[in-house]
Amino acid sequence: MRRLTFDEVSQHKSAQSCWVIIDTTVYDVTEFLPDHPGGSRSILRFAGKDATTEFEGIHPPGTLEETLPESAKVGTVENVGGQETAGKEKDKEETAKLAPETPEDMLNIADIEDHASRTLSKKAWAYYASASDDMRTKVYNNAIFNLVLFRPRIFRNITVVDTTSHMLGFKTSLPLFVSPAALARLAHPDGEKAIARACGKHGILQMISNNASLRYADIVSATVGSEQPFAFQLYVQNERERSEKQLREVVKAGCKAVVLTLDAPTPGKREMDERVARQEARATETVDTGEALSANSGRGKDAEGGVGRALFQGTAGDLEWEDLIWLRKQLPDDMKIVLKGLQTVEDVILAAKQFDKTSGKALVDAVLLSNHGGRALEGAPPPLLVLQELRMYAPEVFQTLEVYIDGGIRRGTDIIKALCLGATQVGIGRPALMALAGGFGEAGVSRVIQILREEVETTMRLLGALTLDQLGPQYVNTRQLDAILGPDPSQAALTTMHFKAKL
Template sequence: MKKLEGSEVARHNNRRSCWIALYGKVYDITDFLDAHPGGQQVLLRSAGQDGTAEYESVHSPDLVEETLPSTSFRGVVDSDTIPKAQSTTKHRPQQKRKAPFPPLRSMISVNDFEAIAKLYLSPAGWAYYSSGADDERSRYEAARAFCKLVLRPRVLRNVDQIDTRTTILGKNSSMPVYVSPSGLGKYAHPDAECAFASGAGKEGLIQVIPTSPSMPIEKIINSRVSESQPVFFQLYFNRDLQKAEALIRRVEKLGVSAIWLTVDSPVLGKRERDDRLKAQVSTGFFISKEDEFGTLEEQQPGVAKVASSGLLNPRLTWDDIAWIRQVTRLPLVLKGIQSVEDALLAYEKGVEGIVLSNHGGRSQDTAQAPMVTLLEIRRYAPHLINSRMEVFLDGEIRRGTDILKALALGVRAVGLGRPFLFSLTGGYGEAGFRRMVQILREELEGNMALAGATRISELVPEMVNTQRLDKEVIGSIKL
């Protein structure tokens, strides 16, 4: 392995010849500059320098070798002999932190953790986690939809013992809740996805590992409490079929129990909070002699765009489902179904599950709330409920009553993404995650008892009055 001098690496610091050092390894990324989804300026800031700090704030350590060809590797270098790239984080205004953060026993609701997260996270972290697309109406409509559903409790039933156990794709779960895949977990806590893996195992839940986690997939898998602990894997379908197959084979070998294919993000939604923050710390506009009104420089991409580098695939179609079926026998779930028509197509394709989701309101703003999609399915294709295809739902789940309503209307389990990320902040880590799970468990158990149900199978549609939300279901559909 060739050992390079720092001075040699430093010479390759421009568009014509761009080298970058990551974790002591040097890569020639000249030919990759134009292909980088986050724009070439992101990479040129680190040209001829050690870009590890900036890189690992967004990407998993192993992503670089998965993305670049082996011919890009130039050798190793002593990181102390080359300058460190200036991280954009140093230009961000410092958040006001209250120390120490409240003890976990004072966390009473899921929303309490969000308040802590807003204090703890960097501006970039908060913008990435909390933002939705455009005006963020889809995100808040999802929460409003739950409020428009009201419960119809049954009384005088023996509810002394409550059982929240269920199965998800045949795997046991202590509660009908799973950990949704979420990127950039290290903004919340250094242990990130590993804390989820360990905590989920201890609480009897199932984690869906994101395609591009903030740490190696192998490390996350090894953080489980036992080899029998089930985990699922979210797949963004790579345009390069060889890379897509290699990733599937890799996670198969690691022992994941199902593939959750994300289908609601062929392109990246416009995350304005993220973009505004970048605009504030970038040069933005400059005045030139040629243009007294100023010339718009290349816009600096937000964290979301950089983090999604190479993940999104606008060419993904229903035909690719058959290809995935040929590659793996793992159960397949389509994450991001937003209409009854697509729910029916998924059923016809024989997938094992669908997630009613609009990507947490982060892809297309004003896309209807997942709960409205569920009512749409109940009206026009009720045979899909409790069928061989399991139905899941995510988006703005915050209360035990939210979980109960979704289950009563036919959902197998619900996923939480942002809230679980928030639970890690404030230095809480795995303990914070487990505290949030316990809060949800207590709320679900209590509300099941109040509704008159002792087990999940006793939660039935008649326990939910949907009339106010039914009005938002599309009036007629040609199926």
């Protein structure tokens, strides 16, 4: 291939001739611009520059080979006169920001998040920390745990406590899992692999994001043992065959469960994420993009919508309960299905009633109560409230389904409160991503799990509960939580019928 100078590459910075550098190789991506899922502007910001750091943070290895023809390779680049590319300058800035702390210095999840806020790039922090609109739902997800008080018992021998749990037929060392969390390589080069290794060493399950920055097979190659279980989060695509191909790949790689995500059929308005994207776009306004800045409403392709919006391109918005039949047909009989994003008692009841009429088998094995970490519908109910409504109005579903929650979990006390109200397992998302930051990687994720393990064990001892199956509503005071419960679905239906009868 041709040897090019940085000055030569920098001349190709328009929509009519767009070259970018990825890991010293120069690519002509001019023809690909209209087809880029995130819009052409996200590429044009790096026209004539090194895009390595940006590209590798959000794309799995092998993406270029699958997307671009061999003819797109123009040559390789060399630095002239000591001039460094934009990507290397950014790497130096990120390295300079690294704080001297070690994972052991982190005493709680708040410390982990503070460390991440100081060491992540502005773009990565905006994507991880952002939530919809005024972010009140994200905040309330955690704040609502304060409405539940404990009722500890005394004169119990609390010398030994057992945190062993189960999930989807697998034994776990803690009632804790890592929820689907996208683009982990924005925080650390090892990305989801680092999370996988930490989960394996601590004996908990990882749900791998549909939008992971590494391929599923590459992530599960980081297992610490042949029996380590993984689940795969699925966003069904408009082009259904793409999802079918994904499922064939994860089944081949040994996936144990599919987590069908339903709480974000369209992206929420994540203003922190969008603001950073717009700032980047305006910083490169002099580039001849051929596009005007827009409000980016709906499912538009403009890059100013932020990383979160770009990831949703192609996501199907037409799913219905009948699509569970299609999903079940794509999977082996022993592979589990988890529905993620249920936010009402009514939908949990419907999930428990889903059966394949041909085989007579249940179509749903577990539900994950979630509002997408406050990143979808602002004003959605916090999962802990939905859990309590489920316990009050439809306790029978706990005998049919495993019930998980995620969103707002920041303490071991939060985990124990959820278990007392009937949850089987509790998930964390942002803490696992943020634990990677500042060079922590796998050690950071391990520290998060260790912190929560210690807090869970301490809470159990102080409650007087020695095993997880001893936990129950007798250990909590929910009067404040009960005051804001939603309507009993059965009573609401009767009220509606009575109203219609009067008409």
